[in-house]
Amino acid sequence: MSHLFICTGEVSGDLQAGHLIRELLRQRPHLRITAVGGEEMAAAGANLLHRTTEISSIGILEALPFVGPALWTEWKIRRFLAQDPPDLAILVDYIGINSRIARLLQRRRIPAVYYIAPQEWVWSPNSRLTYRLAQQMRLMVAIFPEEARYYAAAGAQVCYVGHPLLDILASVPGRAQARAELGIPEEAMVVALLPASRRQELRSVLPILLQAARLLRARLPQVRFWAPLASPRFAAPIAQAARRYGLEDLTLLLPRPSPPKAHHLLLAAADLVLAKSGTVNLEAAILGIPQVVIYRLNPITFWLARHWLKVSVPFMSPPNLVLMRPIVPELLQEEAQPERVAQLALELLTRPERRTQLQADYAAMRAALGEPGVLARAAKAILEVLDSETRPKGDP
CATH class of the missing domain: 3.40.50.2000 (Glycogen Phosphorylase B;)
Incomplete structure (x- = not known):
């Protein structure tokens, strides 16, 4: 054997x-x-x-x-x-x-x-x-x-x-079925927050996304926020932070072992994704969901990477890396301000022409994935x- x-x-x-x-x-x-x-x-x-x-x-x-x-x-x-x-x-x-x-x-x-x-x-x-x-x-x-x-x-x-996500996401249901499984009304406006798959991101990324969500709700009171958990251990710190930023009604979605994965189901059901940089960006793009991508490192780490190690990254989110051009909006380090995230989110939710262009870019990206x-x-x-x-x- x-x-x-x-x-x-x-x-x-x-x-x-x-x-x-x-x-x-x-x-x-x-x-x-x-x-x-x-x-x-x-x-x-x-x-x-x-x-x-x-x-x-x-x-x-x-x-x-x-x-x-x-x-x-x-x-x-x-x-x-x-x-x-x-x-x-x-x-x-x-x-x-x-x-x-x-x-x-x-x-x-x-x-x-x-x-x-x-x-x-x-x-x-x-x-x-x-x-x-x-x-x-x-x-x-x-x-x-x-x-x-x-x-x-x-x-x-x-x-x-x-890319294996083409196979992995093939079984994810469409919007209507995903919403039915999650109990989300068809007419509801849903924004998915995906702040962390690592504990460090609970400190660096989560506060920005929660503040952006609060600003977005001030403009669109009807919006509902959901957050799938990469680990059950993240439930308590995310819920605590949500209360601190006035988002007590944030719905947390626990992981589940059977396919489709809980976060895949939520992506399919969402109108918009606000996420940290990572694989989830490519998942959202393949499923055709608009998104805003952010990331923040420790300021010292970022300075060392840029000035000492001479690291230069054209893009940080996988959808932009596939075609080496800006498909989804991404905000790195000090650019990742709650006000800017909320502004970009509002544009994607309320401007049909922005969503139309994004879907055309997504189609080109998917074609390049094999x-x-x-x-x-x-x-x-x-x-x-x-x-x-x-x-x-x-x-x-």
Whole structure:
């Protein structure tokens, strides 16, 4: 029985890896899969070695509290690889730990594939990490066209499959059914707030979105606000903050294990999304929901990234990165002011021409993401690498 090891972290990585595991087991039911990640991977059929969904941050200072847990995770992986080495390792997103695991795999001569590679092509061209990964990986399974071109130019073996959200979101119901399932009247105006998948974002992003929501309600008293929770542990701090900003009627939506995911259902039901930068932006875009995107880092982290590390990012939200042009409004750092967020939200809710242009841009973006069948293509490419590595030497 072939043995796979899959390593990821954060809520989005766990979700993506969970879908990949289901497809791998559909194509090859007798695989044994050991995983570092979260509940989605375990539910999909993997044996969970260690949980990493809570070891999640963006930024230099923000990462300091997670140094200890990250080192503990790496130690557990080292011990596992020594005691029960897999036939193939699959690294999914999560560059913080996976870049170190890639070196460990190389030293132990364990072949590896990267699925959803680091976004070096966005923020750090010609970096040493790019060329190191190109040498370490048997295959880079790319989900963006620019990602495929970038890593291929660095010398990597690349297979472009398209974006897995095309498959994942295919089962999400339309607006009317989503509203019926959530008990939302058809005529209601609903704004979804998605402030946090990491604890740091409860401090940096949540207050801005709640203040913007309060300003928006002053202009549109009929609007209803909903917030899906990335984790049940976020319920208390979000509810407390909502009361502080006068949004006592904010409806919190708990995660649910069965598809469609709770936040996908809410996205389908919403008239507008106010969200932090991340995978949810692409989900909203694929589902055709207008959105305003914001993000804030610790000011010191932002200064170090811009002036010391010389990081220059053309866009931060995935929909804009797909076509490398501004499709959705995004506000970074000091631009992310509640007044500006509320103004952009009001325009998207009340100006039909803005929504019409946005839908045309969304259509172009979706066309650039590839065709459905992404997960099947990704699993097939990975299993071909597995077969090439486990085939007896000398066999054709």
